[in-house]
Amino acid sequence: QVQLQESGPGLVKPSGTLSLTCAVSGGSISSSNWWSWIRQPPGKGLEWIGEIYHSGSTNYNPSLKSRVTISVDKSKNQFSLKLSSVTAADTAVYYCARAFQIAELGYYYMDVWGKGTTVTVSS
């Protein structure tokens, strides 16, 4: 079955750019799914960051949109997250997930999740 694995630096300096990659195994990133990023600050709830379709179409959380870029690399079967101008408030566990979505019909859920990777923003 499909598995997701996040990777990237665990420590990022303030004002820098956070960069993470999610490798998809056991399935194709070109399937009829959206590929999402979600984060969870220490002791807090889940926050959806954004998503991408294999065509390159994206949706972003309005509160993060100005700092977020999600891209897809079909040749490597992976997708990536870049979050710029980070502060301590961006310290969190970052998850990637597969989403089933037909927004026009109201369908949306995330059925496969990665194990998460911890990113700390500190000098």
Place this chain on the structure above:
Amino acid sequence: QSVLTQPPSVSAAPGQKVTISCSGSSSNIGNNYVSWYQQLPGTAPKLLIYENNKRPSGIPDRFSGSKSGTSATLGITGLQTGDEADYYCGTWDSSLSAAVFGGGTKLTVL
């Protein structure tokens, strides 16, 4: 401040039943399907319920979901100590064009 509203915590004794509510608006729950996620301590969230009331393969029928208007409810019967976790509701928000979550509910099985 989450778009969807959940109680911060609920508790019940082993073997009992508990419900967790999730309140939203017409732009999210009112016109879209709701999903529920279980997050055991130190682990990633897991899909528990999708399309309001469907269970993925492997999820026991002790877990159920329902929706009415702009609110949804997760029910858990025959509580076990292993059910102690954080539970999140989620859906699509058509006005934001974004996925949204509730703030999460911590379940304690006394």
